[in-house]
Amino acid sequence: MDRRSFLTKSAVGGAAAAATGTLAAPAYAQGKRTLTMVTTWGRGLAGVHDAAQRSADTITAMTDGQLTVDLKAAGELVGAFEVFDAVTAGQADLYHGADYYFINQHPAYAYFTSVPFGMTAQELANWYYHDGGHELHDELGQIFGLKSFLGGNTGAQSGGWFSKEITGPEDFQGLKFRMPGLGGETLGNMGASVQNIPGAEVYQALASGALDGTEWIGPWADEKAGFQEITKFYYTAGMHEPGAGLSLAFNRDVFESLTPAQQRVCEIAAGEAHQWNLAQFLMNNGAALQRLQSGGVKVLEFPDSVWDAMGVAAKETLDQYAGDDIYDRVRASYNESMAASSGWITESEGTYRAQRDRVMS
Incomplete structure (x- = not known):
């Protein structure tokens, strides 16, 4: 049986069982509990x-x-890219990570982090909380025994660090570059040799020459990682993560064993972390960029020819998964919501920002 058939039949079978089976009263675990959280992040x-x-x-x-969450960073219990399997198997109770690391489980997971030419952070929040995104995340999670929430956001990420300037699409041919998710597949379609390396390992790979370039997050996190010590060519805008969401995902049986009040606390904690984290990144990025520039980093933008080539490759990447029911519904919902949000944001905030910069400069 191929993977697509398995996923479809698993989802249908689970729904049928729920519809026909006898529903028992929920049994909530009593007393104090420790929940083990694994993450895709180095401590x-x-x-x-x-x-x-x-x-x-x-x-x-x-x-x-009553609930104590014991955080295990990447490598302390399982590897960064093993957290999904650890939680679905019950080895850990919940994970925090970027769901686009798990597109091999299902490509629709990319949409709950970011996809090429996708949503900004505000557009993602609009979709997730008010336009069906969370419900689709939950439906996808049911296949794998997960209960997921947005639990962070990096804001718009940079285009990355390169060992040389990028003057055209041809410069991506054979380029050894670190980029996860469908953004990475897009660069692969442009001829890059794409690698998916956990964040804690990127500096060494770049320093050793195993990578010709990397994206990570943005000026503040990139400065902390020390990439400016290795290369000075920095592209501030990229197509791959214009507002990358992070996820807090529970083993579904564990989540359902919590009391309703505890479940609500977990949901609130994820939502609060999402907004707090977005503000953290946006607050720190501006000053960090100034420090990078003062230290000799050359801040650049990709030429239009590169953006155009990325657009063609991105469409090829996103289209290749069409035909899977959940993927198609997630993609359609995401695109419809993005179009609806973007129109008003551009007309209101976009116009205001332009006039503010003009009048107050």
Whole structure:
């Protein structure tokens, strides 16, 4: 049986069982509990680890210690890219990470982090909280025994660090570049040799020459990672993550064993971490960019020919998964919501920002 058939039949079978079976009263675990959280982040990675720790601490505090979340950073219990399987298998109770790391489980997971030429952070929040995004995330999670929430956001990410200037699409041919998710597949369609390396390992790969370039997050996190010590060519805008969402995902059986009040605390903790983390990144990026420039980093933008080639490659990437029911519904919902949000944001905030910059400069 191929993977697509398996996913479809699993989803249908689970729904049928729920419809025909006898529903027992929920059994809530009693007493104090410790929940093990695994993450895709190395301990201390700026911003992303902070969001995971924020979620863990909030759940512990708001339940007055009835739930204690024990955070295990990448490599402390399982590897960065093993957290999904650890939680679905019950080896850990929840994970914090970027769901686009798990497109091999299902490509629709990319939409809950970011896709090429996708949503900004505000557009993602609009879709997720008010236009069906969370419900689709939950439907996808049911296939794998997960209960997921948005639990952080990096804001718009940079185009990345390169060992040389990028003057045209041909410069991506054979380029050894670190980029996860469908953004990485897009660069692969442009001829790059794309690698998916956990964040904690990127500096060494770049320093050793195993990579010709990398994206990570943005000026603040990138500065903390030290990439400016290796290369000075920095592209501030990229097509791959204009507003990357992070996820807090529970083993579904574990989540359903919590009391309704505890479940609500977990949802609130994820949502609070999402907004807090976005503000953290946006607050720190401007000053960090100025420091990078003062240190000799050359801040650049991709030429239009590169953006055009990225657009063609992105469409090829996104189209290749068409035909899977959940993927198609997630993609359609995402695109419709993005179009609806973008129109008003551009007309209102976009116009205001342009006039503010003109009048107050």
